[in-house]
Amino acid sequence: MSLDLNGLRAQFPILSRQVDGKPLVYLDNAATTQKPQAVIDALVNFYTQCNANVHRGAHALSDEATRRYEQARDVVADFIRAGSRQEVIWTSGTTEAINIVANGMAQRLQPGDEVLVTEMEHHANLVTWQQACLRSGAQLKVAPILDSGELDVDAFNALLSPQTRFVALPHVSNALGTVNPIQSLTASAKAAGALVLIDGAQGIAHGQVDVQAIGCDFYAFSGHKLFGPTGIGVLWGRQTILEDWPVWQTGGEMIAKVSYECATWGTLPNRLEAGTPNIAGAIGMAAAISWFMSLDVAAVQAHEKALLASATEQAQAFEGLKIIGTAKDKIGVLSFVLDGSHPADVGFILDRQGVAIRTGDHCAQPLMRRLNVPGTARASFSIYNSLDEVDVLFKALKKAQSMLA
Amino acid sequence: MTLPGSDEIIEDLSFFDDWEQRYQYIIDLGKSLSPMTPEDKTEERLVRGCQSSVWLKSTVQGEHLHFDVESDAIIVNGLLALVMAAYQDKSPAQILAFDIDGYFQALDLERHISPTRGNGLRAIVGTIRNLASQPRQ
Ligand SMILES: Cc1ncc(COP(=O)(O)O)c(C=O)c1O
Numbered sequence: 001m002s003l004d005l006n007g008l009r010a011q012f013p014i015l016s017r018q019v020d021g022k023p024l025v026y027l028d029n030a031a032t033t034q035k036p037q038a039v040i041d042a043l044v045n046f047y048t049q050c051n052a053n054v055h056r057g058a059h060a061l062s063d064e065a066t067r068r069y070e071q072a073r074d075v076v077a078d079f080i081r082a083g084s085r086q087e088v089i090w091t092s093g094t095t096e097a098i099n100i101v102a103n104g105m106a107q108r109l110q111p112g113d114e115v116l117v118t119e120m121e122h123h124a125n126l127v128t129w130q131q132a133c134l135r136s137g138a139q140l141k142v143a144p145i146l147d148s149g150e151l152d153v154d155a156f157n158a159l160l161s162p163q164t165r166f167v168a169l170p171h172v173s174n175a176l177g178t179v180n181p182i183q184s185l186t187a188s189a190k191a192a193g194a195l196v197l198i199d200g201a202q203g204i205a206h207g208q209v210d211v212q213a214i215g216c217d218f219y220a221f222s223g224h225k226l227f228g229p230t231g232i233g234v235l236w237g238r239q240t241i242l243e244d245w246p247v248w249q250t251g252g253e254m255i256a257k258v259s260y261e262c263a264t265w266g267t268l269p270n271r272l273e274a275g276t277p278n279i280a281g282a283i284g285m286a287a288a289i290s291w292f293m294s295l296d297v298a299a300v301q302a303h304e305k306a307l308l309a310s311a312t313e314q315a316q317a318f319e320g321l322k323i324i325g326t327a328k329d330k331i332g333v334l335s336f337v338l339d340g341s342h343p344a345d346v347g348f349i350l351d352r353q354g355v356a357i358r359t360g361d362h363c364a365q366p367l368m369r370r371l372n373v374p375g376t377a378r379a380s381f382s383i384y385n386s387l388d389e390v391d392v393l394f395k396a397l398k399k400a401q402s403m404l405a
Numbered sequence: 406m407t408l409p410g411s412d413e414i415i416e417d418l419s420f421f422d423d424w425e426q427r428y429q430y431i432i433d434l435g436k437s438l439s440p441m442t443p444e445d446k447t448e449e450r451l452v453r454g455c456q457s458s459v460w461l462k463s464t465v466q467g468e469h470l471h472f473d474v475e476s477d478a479i480i481v482n483g484l485l486a487l488v489m490a491a492y493q494d495k496s497p498a499q500i501l502a503f504d505i506d507g508y509f510q511a512l513d514l515e516r517h518i519s520p521t522r523g524n525g526l527r528a529i530v531g532t533i534r535n536l537a538s539q540p541r542q
Pocket of ligand 1: 125
């Protein structure tokens with residue numbers, strides 16, 4: 001089966017809009033993806049048909065909202081092959097998911113312990129661990145990358161030791177597109193006795209994620225990078241670990257028994273989900289996942305490969321353009337600089353031509369310093385982009401180059 | 406090329422009907438700003454946007470405020486030149502009285518000075534207006 005790209009694009013209403021009189025060419029998918037009608041409908045339907053608070057009401061609407069909300073959890077559990085639905089914790093996004101883990105870990109780390117991250121972290125998976133180390137007296141170690149933007153696996157392994165209590169690394173780098181060999185890295189880290197968190201913000205939207213096969217202890221991701229709404233995300237964690245994980249926020253929904261003197265916590269997943277959750281967001285995220293799972297994954301992956309291959313080929317042929325991040329295994333991202341031009345200027349001129357990319361440090365300032373660039377221009381592709389749009393990107397870049405010369 | 410006044414810029418820009426010419430004009434305006442010396446580009450004078458950075462140095466010259474500005478991005482330099490056309494060597498009262506948002510609207514560039522743009526321009530305008538509203542000794 002091949003991909004019906006026109007049919008796919010037609011499901012995304014925003015893709016037919018114009019910017020400054022030009023057709024929108026949306027190449028900022030690593031920042032957030034657009035939403036198919038099925039997701040928009042799920043949100044509208046929830047608010048028009050069954051809005052109520054969950055787990056509380058003694059009425060039909062609340063029952064229905066609760067059922068849909070908990071079904072959404074099942075959809076996520078299936079999607080990532082979680083061991084059980086209790087392992088799926090709703091969060092506001094990847095950032096909150098990592099914070100739950102880092103905050104809990106900060107209470108368990110001691111001076112002498114080490115936390116290992118990589119040089120390609122998004123700030124969400126760096127500053128969180130840096131702060132957990134500062135609070136606990138543990139030491140933050142950073143596994144270096146090679147100039148290609150690939151993790152230096154030997155150096156990573158050499159940094160693992162009995163002191164390594166925790167390892168956090170990205171599935172896919174948002175700034176470079178590097179795909180990490182998370183399965184083997186996780187195996188090494190586990191062999192050293194560490195807990196492992198995979199930042200799946202960029203990894204989740206490109207195909208099957210099987211948390212059992214990866215072997216990690218935590219996997220974090222956001223709905224909005226997976227065709228779902230903003231403000232919703234997931235922390236997946238092993239049940240045995242989450243069962244007594246230090247609670248993150250306290251309040252309603254997460255308690256068992258409360259007196260003025262003390263309180264006891266409820267069971268999973270609620271113990272890590274204080275307060276009224278993002279009910280519509282969870283339902284919207286499940287709609288996005290169901291929609292995504294209805295696609296032919298192999299065809300989608302082949303199409304994404306073709307997009308990046310075409311972009312890379314045109315970039316290599318483009319005089320004065322330097323690709324930042326040339327890992328062998330890459331997905332979805334072309335990061336680059338144009339000789340003598342600031343990335344912000346490039347983004348500016350592309351924007352005027354209807355081409356949306358991101359420029360700057362991509363929330364990875366230490367990585368930019370490592371690569372010796374002030375920032376990059378980043379075109380990031382999703383399944384609904386066309387090869388024609390890749391061509392438009394390079395035509396627009398030619399214009400930028402001549403105007404900025 | 407010396408910097409034209411803000412009225413002149415509004416008039417100049419209204420002649421162009423395609424965006425390329427408009428941006429070329431803005432880029433060229435930016436090139437007319439005198440570059441700052443490396444010593445002047447200190448950390449304290451740096452306004453970091455998430456996409457580009459701007460340095461701002463201000464000096465009181467009699468009744469007027471004088472500014473040296475520079476960005477690492479050339480279009481931001483052009484936009485800074487537009488700001489300078491309004492604020493350079495003006496009195497604090499003149500600076501405070503100037504309707505900068507209306508000016509950028511008239512130039513059809515309000516998008517670029519909006520608080521959400523990460524180019525540091527809004528912060529520069531805020532800093533300049535703050536300076537202008539401080540009482541002088
Ligand atoms: C690799 C990576 N990690 C974490 C995040 C943070 O995700 P969110 O802002 O949705 O919490 C992002 C988002 O840009 C990302 O790309």
